[in-house]
Amino acid sequence: MPLSMNREVFITCAVTGSGATQDRSPHVPRSPEQIAESAIAAAQAGAAVVHCHVRDPQTGAPSRDPALFRKVTELIRASSTDVVLNLTAGMGGDIVFGPTERPLPVNEAATDMAGASERVRHVAECLPEICTLDCGTMNFAEADYVMTNTPGMLRAMGAMMTELGVKPEIEAFDTGHLWFAKQLVEERVLKSPALVQLCMGVPWGAPDDLNTFMAMVNNVPSDWTWSAFSLGRNQMPFVAASVLAGGNVRVGLEDNLMLGRGQLATNAQLVERAKLIIESLGAKVIGPEAVRERLGLTKRMPA
Amino acid sequence: MPLSMNREVFITCAVTGSGATQDRSPHVPRSPEQIAESAIAAAQAGAAVVHCHVRDPQTGAPSRDPALFRKVTELIRASSTDVVLNLTAGMGGDIVFGPTERPLPVNEAATDMAGASERVRHVAECLPEICTLDCGTMNFAEADYVMTNTPGMLRAMGAMMTELGVKPEIEAFDTGHLWFAKQLVEERVLKSPALVQLCMGVPWGAPDDLNTFMAMVNNVPSDWTWSAFSLGRNQMPFVAASVLAGGNVRVGLEDNLMLGRGQLATNAQLVERAKLIIESLGAKVIGPEAVRERLGLTKRMPA
Amino acid sequence: MPLSMNREVFITCAVTGSGATQDRSPHVPRSPEQIAESAIAAAQAGAAVVHCHVRDPQTGAPSRDPALFRKVTELIRASSTDVVLNLTAGMGGDIVFGPTERPLPVNEAATDMAGASERVRHVAECLPEICTLDCGTMNFAEADYVMTNTPGMLRAMGAMMTELGVKPEIEAFDTGHLWFAKQLVEERVLKSPALVQLCMGVPWGAPDDLNTFMAMVNNVPSDWTWSAFSLGRNQMPFVAASVLAGGNVRVGLEDNLMLGRGQLATNAQLVERAKLIIESLGAKVIGPEAVRERLGLTKRMPA
């Protein structure tokens, strides 16, 4: 009944994402080398976990080429800086429809829908400690694009992850996604206790007002580990919100490019800022080994 | 700060829906005549609004044939029982994908995706006082089917409804749908104040626990009119929940087939039960004329 | 995460209270005989528990004379109608101060402050299955009267009740009272799991809006048994609110005199109305034996 804030917090840095941000900041890493370097700098700044997408090294366009994921993985594992590796498995579930008078067939150029095995292929190859599982379907952000993950797809992908021994980080973008995540645990597709990321303020998922946030927090099973984030200028406020509500935090260029008005940030700077907030609140930032212990993760060694 | 319950409540009866319920209860109406009859009986029992889908008169399968909607409309308007007519515009946004190893192309037999004009055609022809606008995209219920309404589609359909002078009842199945509804009002696609239905407990949208429900209620603009419902055995509990939280109620065979354990219900019986609950709480059930006044609706006369 | 409503609900009837209501309704029982009779009628109507105060048989003024409590107890125990007996221990903690320019000494005529043993005497003599423990101090209702129960007093009274084997029903009139109740359990003054009544809408304790109510409900330990009520015309709405939120219900003339506008109620009628609401929501009303089993109570036999 007193404030049950988290006093031992881990920071995840979402290093690059797959948004069209690569031309809006020179700090958004593109090549595997840049991504690994930025991830390692984030770890040195205090991130226990790095969440990585990959991009076309030339254009910066989002990619899901397993070779790029392998390269990022190798570079991070080869580093003397320890960090928990978290690879996205969110790609390959994007639909853009045709015009409103004729939505089907889909806009093929803009659509990227892959099968479950293909979406998990880089996870199977890289065996990161964590990979993400976007736990639902919704209109995603301003673009007329639908993030598409059906129950059947999630059961298939979740089962593959469990089989691989890679911990899924469930991404819940709205209250119904969290509900389905609990269903996956109940069906034993995912192991209990699970790990969940509450993704707040992503249009058109759950808004990031505190009433909605607390409704989601109140619905996370008490033995799960969770984290939360919001976007843009609400990224740092949500560092505080999540810690206060008992969770861990995620920052990084995937979700926010700015350190302040007119100041483009690096990943390391965003992690430093998060660390400053967490410590100012009286909590402690924990490292990769403590996270592995809490989540039962095993670090894979460089190949 | 005291309980701000709604003391003048209107009941919407969702008469038949488009779920595969027609073989689970003999009371689910199929033909236009049965639907109109069941709607009128619901109105006589106390429903101020009837929300109608149509079905194939032979098989009971859900349909969006404008001729069937016209027939239902004519029959209800010709009745001596007054009621506000609310037609669904939810159909034509259903996708079922291919197998999880090859989701595209979609399963054509099970998919029904139509253009905006086609989805609103029966509304333009029938000019009901209200039609629904399902305000988002999500995995819908147990079937591996995606309710698909992109922002672009919603802007197109919403603009058509506004142009026709038919009041949209926004259906919000999760917190993000309500957020987008506010966006549509801000963009003036929909008029303010709007009318919204909080659809709780539909897998995999917002669960119907009270914390989530209150987070949604707290986010409805104070000048909007709203209603809420849940499914199955939580239908009657949500009659109470919605009234207590300041809203109106929806019951009917679309959402629940049972009056009690082992007792199949009629629409009129469900409305009677809702009326009993509302009046037992000390509130008053209002009729179609009071609803029209509150929402600024104009009744269309029989052609 | 689905609605966790209580599907097996017990009703407590608060038969007469100690408010100045005796002249506002002929149905407020005064003498022990009237109180017992009204309690038994309430039990026959469906109340599993009767919560009794006593009054001066002549004037109807509130009293804490043990002889009157003994008489009520005997009459109820002698009845062929079974019911769980719950006696107030709330009296003897009332202060009215002097004028605002000179608050001390207290207004002796209006003040009734007794020692712990004296406040629990009738409980020791009657050994009801349950007695109440008002878990804090606050300005009480419109009168300039302070309900005074200090931590020291509550520890003393609570220990006596535990020693007597009488189950305390903690009355929490605001969020801080519930907090202190948990403290009493932590200190083992009260046994775990405890029984708590959330007393909503009593000026100037917790208001009965649903946000405040849910904040209290969310703070009740999951293994405790709880009930809730509000006053006046919000009595019946709170029957529904409490059941929906997972609790049990309390109605009766202590909290509300009216069945509807202009209709004075009897206790039995209020219980019937509560039963109607509970059953209309699809829940079951349970009886005294089921309550004893759930709370581990032992019925004392007539002396």
Add this chain to the structure above:
Amino acid sequence: MPLSMNREVFITCAVTGSGATQDRSPHVPRSPEQIAESAIAAAQAGAAVVHCHVRDPQTGAPSRDPALFRKVTELIRASSTDVVLNLTAGMGGDIVFGPTERPLPVNEAATDMAGASERVRHVAECLPEICTLDCGTMNFAEADYVMTNTPGMLRAMGAMMTELGVKPEIEAFDTGHLWFAKQLVEERVLKSPALVQLCMGVPWGAPDDLNTFMAMVNNVPSDWTWSAFSLGRNQMPFVAASVLAGGNVRVGLEDNLMLGRGQLATNAQLVERAKLIIESLGAKVIGPEAVRERLGLTKRMPA
């Protein structure tokens, strides 16, 4: 519906309080000179408002001697550092009862109950821009002491403050206190919009969990200005919580003595820490002139 955090925040420093803290830290100021000096240092560190109690300069015991308040007021006004002056009017409402077997007469040595005029005398003499009004009665903290402010007393004191043109800062220690504050505004005892401090985590008032906090925040009228705080190691977390929820912040030695484990703090250090948190969240700290403008305060000049 997006996070409605406060992006222009003022800090109140509660400089010394009236708790028995003076022997637990050498930084708790005692004499008027020390209090003024600490207040001015806090203002220089970023506090727009200083909330002052006075103490016996020798013993450090809490006092309400108007001469001490005058001295503090003069020293602060004479400083070249601008700050809004907020004097407590909380004292003179303390009761400690006799033993639990004989609570009355009160323990006179430990009790301090004064009349309304006497409690407001130093306010009338000093005419600070703000003075506090503790809006209820409750068991206060671990000591068996009752903070006693009856409705009648609050109406009397509130009317005097309004008459003097001093802005009351309503202190709400639980949900019922906030309810009564709204009643005082409705009765026009206090002017609208009011100023309220949500005092969280003070035993045995509202606990400082976020659900309870949000229930209180949701009940603050939208046009009021509000602030919030919690105690001890939750002081800094509540700086973030209040800003995130749309409020202003209070820190200072009245509520917390420590900067970190084993590090005794000064007021200026606590304000600096709060400022760091606020700015790290992306909000701006505003100064005394901006506060006066927002609250319609007029600064009194040195006599």
